[in-house]
Amino acid sequence: MRTQFSRVSVIGLGYIGLPTAAVIAARGVRVTGVDVNADVVEVINRGGIHIVEPELDLIVHAAVSTNMLRATTRPESAGAFLIAVPTPFKEGHEPDLSYIRAAADAIAPVLEKGNLVVLESTSPVGTTEKLARWLADARPDLSFPHEVGEEADVNIAYCPERVLPGYVVKELVENDRVIGGITARCAERARDLYQIFVEGECILTDSRTAELCKLTENAFRDVNIAFANELSFICDRLGIDVWELIRLANRHPRVNILNPGPGVGGHCIAVDPWFIVSSAQKEARLIRTAREVNDAKPDYVVQQVLQAAGGKNSPSVACLGLAFKANIDDLRESPAVTVVSRIAKSIDGRILVVEPHVETLPRSLAECPTVEYVDMDTALEQADVVVLLVDHDEFKELDLACLCGKVVIDTRGIWR
Ligand SMILES: NC(=O)c1ccc[n+]([C@@H]2O[C@H](COP(=O)([O-])OP(=O)(O)OC[C@H]3O[C@@H](n4cnc5c(N)ncnc54)[C@H](O)[C@@H]3O)[C@@H](O)[C@H]2O)c1
Structure with missing residues (x-):
């Protein structure tokens, strides 16, 4: 060339x-x-x-x-x-x-x-x-x-x-x-x-507009995910299935609500909106609130797990997925890692982690004595509570009969 x-x-x-x-x-x-x-x-x-x-x-x-x-x-x-x-x-x-x-x-x-x-x-x-x-x-x-x-x-x-x-x-x-x-x-x-x-197409502009353009793209995603996560809180309060609600609302020709999850992770969406907030503190009110709503979600999931495990003595909890999104190995800023580490700090049972895209636990989890890296069969055989944290294909293909008799918390809505 x-x-x-x-x-x-x-x-x-x-x-x-x-x-x-x-x-x-x-x-x-x-x-x-x-x-x-x-x-x-x-x-x-x-x-x-x-x-x-x-x-x-x-x-x-x-x-x-x-x-x-x-x-x-x-x-x-x-x-x-x-x-x-x-x-x-x-x-x-x-x-x-x-x-x-x-x-x-x-x-x-x-x-x-x-x-x-x-x-x-x-x-x-x-x-x-x-x-x-x-x-x-x-x-x-x-x-x-x-x-x-x-x-x-x-x-x-x-x-x-x-x-x-x-x-x-x-x-x-x-x-x-x-x-x-x-x-x-x-x-x-x-x-x-x-x-x-x-x-x-390569579209030309000045450097400041290009910088804000990238931040805007990710803040847009973050705000929309925060809307879905907020709906999940509201639905739990009102006894409504958030996944069904979103599926129905999205039948409106001009509505396209994203999916709730255990929080927002990764190097980009969970980070970049703060770059806007830090340079326009007073103006970026919605963008800041969206970050706060999404950052509150891991603790909310932890509370659901603690409630589910409440009646059991030293419950074993299987946590499926650590990556910040499906089918990748990237654990940066992953809400799944946050959820696992907070569960480990809150219960005295075993935490059985399955993550098909990495070979070992990240250091922050390897240091927790109750957290073990196991294969899917072991986790599903031994767990009292199963928490689905990432919608990897491997988990979507699971035979749901293996979940029989377990308390299941599906933060991604893939097993409905
Ligand atoms: N990963 C994504 O999907 C993605 C998407 C869009 C934008 N970005 C942005 O791109 C940038 C890079 O992200 P990434 O995901 O590739 O990060 P990364 O952590 O995967 O890679 C960064 C690399 O830079 C190296 N490094 C650090 N300091 C260095 C230095 N002074 N000189 C030479 N090498 C150095 C590190 O060792 C590492 O290998 C970030 O600003 C990120 O926000 C990432």
Whole structure:
């Protein structure tokens, strides 16, 4: 493929960076992947992957074995740098930009005139401009777009990722991309980069609008899930089946209520709305309340379990699923993990955890003496109470006869 970028460097080789690096390499552009985790670098350089994502193993293996993708712990010079490092929040739900800062410090020494730097990490409004300032402070010999506009030596843009875990390889290529430049030229150069592999439309805007666009998409989901979760509280209070209620209400041609669950997890929806709240405290009232409603759900599920287990001496509780959503291995911010750990703190019986997508318990649960990682047959044979926390296909296919005689709490409504 002919492109102005003879080499692209992707900083952060996780769920977003690694597939992006591999897809660019698959289009015939040399990619240097950079990650601070030496184990990740080693696995990738062996042609392997360290996360679960369909098809990713094949494209990473192909890219590494043809020398189009190589991983390293230290940035090297490249035509374009694409930053996909974590952006968690700190105490008080304030955004933690330290990973982006560290990535900026790491690439600054190798930046050259003519480079493009694109931030992909989900970020509060104004972060791309901050990135430009950090790079400018580190490299006074180069000019940057926030100082000199279109004449800058280095172009800087923001392009958020909106892929669905489990479908990342397909969606990276097919989804439309919103690209925000600090200047128009920054956005245009970033579009040239994304057009190497994106078949969806690349829509240009400024960096602040692109930053808020990503946060808005996830806040929209969060608010709508909070509505469904609030309905589940209301229905329990009024003795109504929330799943039937939603099914009936959704027969209205302009109503589309989402599903309640045990809470909202993951790296994105449970985190990003706080980035809006933190930058517009007074205005973001609905967005904050939605976060609070969704964050209250795990405790509500724990109370249901305690009530169900109440009459039994040292009850065994089977918890099915730990991931934050169906059919993936990602446990980050997972409400299922929160529920399991809080049940373990509240009852003295055994907690039998089944999670077909991981091989061991996460550290936070492995440290609880009553929590055991077991297979499905063991859990269902030995449990008094069964709590369904994730709608993995394996659980949907379960023969419901195995639940006979047990108290069942189905937080996803799959066994109705
Ligand atoms: N996972 C998703 O589905 C998803 C979707 C949309 C947006 N995002 C956003 O993309 C960003 C990355 O998310 P992710 O899921 O890929 O995270 P991740 O934790 O899977 O991967 C991040 C990687 O960056 C590495 N890293 C951390 N600091 C670094 C540094 N200074 N230099 C080089 N590498 C560094 C880590 O070792 C890790 O391998 C986040 O801002 C996230 O909110 C994620």
